[in-house]
Amino acid sequence: MATKKLVVIKEFDLSNNCPECFNQNLKLTFYQKHIYGKLFHRTTNQVTNQIVCNTCGSDIYPAKWTDDIERIFNYYQKMAVPEKSSLKFTTLFYVLLFVLIALGGAATYLFSEGILTI
Template structure:
C-alpha cells in the first residue's frame, strides 16, 4: 500500500504571543504531502500548516489566532513555495513493463511460428 508522508517545506520561529500561555516561542511549519508506493512516488500540491507553542506544546488553531498571528501567517505563506506536483515511477515499474513486453513478444513469436496454439 502507499504511504503518505508530510515533508517540511518551510519552518520558522515567530515572536508573537501564544494565546494559551502568552509566551513568545511559537513555531510555524508548512508541510507538503508526498505519497510513496512500490511503483511510483507522487508529490501532491496539498500544503498544510501548523503553529505550535514551544513552551506549553499546544497547537494554535486558526480560531485562536490574533490579528498579528494572521498577518505573519499570510506573509510566511507567500514565502513557502512547494515543489511542483509530479509523478515519478520507480525502477520496479520499469522492470515490470519490460518483462511484460518480453512475454508478449515471446507469445506473438511462438504463435506466429505455430508452436503455440489457442
C-alpha cells in the same frame, strides 16, 4: 499499500505572543503531502500548516489566532513554495513493464512461427 507522509517544506520561528501562555516562542511549519507506493512516488499539491508554541507545547488553531499571527502567517505562506505536483515511477515499475513487453513479444513470435496455437 501506499504510505502517506507529510514532508516539511519550511519552518519559521515566530516572535508573536502565544494565545495560551503569552510567551514569544512560536513555530510555524508548512507540510506537503507525499504518497509512497511500491510502483510510484507521488507528490501532491496539498499543503498544510501547523503553529505550535515551543514553551507550553500547545497547537495554535486558526480560531485562536490574533491579527498579528494572521498577518505573519499570510506573509510566510507566500514564502513557502511547495514542489510541483508530480508522479515518479520506481525501478520495480520499469522492471515489470519490461518483463510484460518481453513476454508479449515472445508470445507473438511463438504464435507467428506456429510453435504455439490457441
